[in-house]
Amino acid sequence: MTGSAPGKAILFGEHAVVYGQPAIAVPVQGVTARATIRRLSEGPPGSLRIEAPSIGFAAEFDEDRTDEPLQLAVKLAIRESGSQPQAALELRIESDIPVASGLGSSAAVTVAILRAVAEYFEASLAPQRAAELAYQVEQLHHGTPSGIDNSVIALGQPIYFVRGQDLQPMRVAQPFLLVLADSGKRSPTRELVEAVRQRRSVDPEAMDAAFRSIGEIADRARTAIEGGGLEALGPLMSANQALLQEIGVSSPELERLIAAAHEAGASGAKLSGAGGGGIMIALIDSDRSASLEAALQAAGAVRTIVTEVGR
Ligand code: PMV
Numbered sequence: 680m681t682g683s684a685p686g687k688a689i690l691f692g693e694h695a696v697v698y699g700q701p702a703i704a705v706p707v708q709g710v711t712a713r714a715t716i717r718r719l720s721e722g723p724p725g726s727l728r729i730e731a732p733s734i735g736f737a738a739e740f741d742e743d744r745t746d747e748p749l750q751l752a753v754k755l756a757i758r759e760s761g762s763q764p765q766a767a768l769e770l771r772i773e774s775d776i777p778v779a780s781g782l783g784s785s786a787a788v789t790v791a792i793l794r795a796v797a798e799y800f801e802a803s804l805a806p807q808r809a810a811e812l813a814y815q816v817e818q819l820h821h822g823t824p825s826g827i828d829n830s831v832i833a834l835g836q837p838i839y840f841v842r843g844q845d846l847q848p849m850r851v852a853q854p855f856l857l858v859l860a861d862s863g864k865r866s867p868t869r870e871l872v873e874a875v876r877q878r879r880s881v882d883p884e885a886m887d888a889a890f891r892s893i894g895e896i897a898d899r900a901r902t903a904i905e906g907g908g909l910e911a912l913g914p915l916m917s918a919n920q921a922l923l924q925e926i927g928v929s930s931p932e933l934e935r936l937i938a939a940a941h942e943a944g945a946s947g948a949k950l951s952g953a954g955g956g957g958i959m960i961a962l963i964d965s966d967r968s969a970s971l972e973a974a975l976q977a978a979g980a981v982r983t984i985v986t987e988v989g990r
Pocket of ligand 1 (some may be wrong): 827
């Protein structure tokens with residue numbers, strides 16, 4: 680029994696989304712988290728061993744360890760299924776989504792666990808419900824997450840997201856290609872969100888004006904994506920990047936990748952996620968994606984991923 684979930688990228692609106700502005704995020708199918716449950720031939724009945732070799736985690740499931748994200752995810756998943764393990768089980772988690780890079784690895788792992796457990800116990804799990812449960816685990820990671828990561832990953836579709844509102848899947852009029860590049864520098868979401876909060880406490884007017892401008896860009900981008908006006912999208916990404924720079928979450932590594940993307944013909948490029956490091960995304964015509972990937976690698980990207988949005 681395997682459950683899986685994709686990665687994600689925020690196209691528009693990171694950080695501003697924490698303060699109530701709209702944002703747009705898309706699933707990234709080229710990377711996945713998978714959780715597999717199997718019965719063990721020996722072991723105490725009702726026990727569940729959690730193994731996540733890629734992050735060096737191995738422990739028995741303990742429902743009192745709600746301070747640990749994997750343990751909490753398993754607890755919520757079992758409770759949601761309405762069943763109790765009878766046999767001795769193993770839950771193995773594998774993910775090729777780089778951690779702390781803006782690709783939503785934590786939310787993807789949680790959704791994969793929720794799906795594997797639901798399947799094992801033959802319980803139903805609606806995407807909206809998976810998003811709600813995964814939000815509880817995201818709170819352990821980030822404190823005050825907006826909820827965009829768990830939402831787009833559970834839904835597996837591009838979304839227009841406003842904190843506290845129902846999920847709004849987006850219709851993509853004309854598919855488009857993004858190249859993602861990992862700067863290789865970790866991007867601790869909690870620290871960057873906190874740095875933005877502190878800057879806002881010093882200069883609330885300037886920060887709120889930047890957030891509002893970012894929200895307007897996200898709204899214009901929604902119109903472009905849903906209406907097929909893709910020529911507007913690249914410039915909107917670059918305008919969003921300028922505001923992210925202004926609020927202080929870009930970094931020299933990201934700037935270098937963004938400059939390289941423009942030189943290689945991208946019509947827009949920006950950081951994606953918390954910033955400080957992590958990934959950048961660039962919009963490109965399909966016949967130029969290979970040369971853009973090469974240019975990004977030459978500019979320091981440790982990994983590039985091509986993803987098509989809307990197909
Ligand atoms: O976890 P990341 O790197 O995808 O960043 C999350 C996006 C923020 O807007 C910075 C925080 C949030 O909770 O939405």
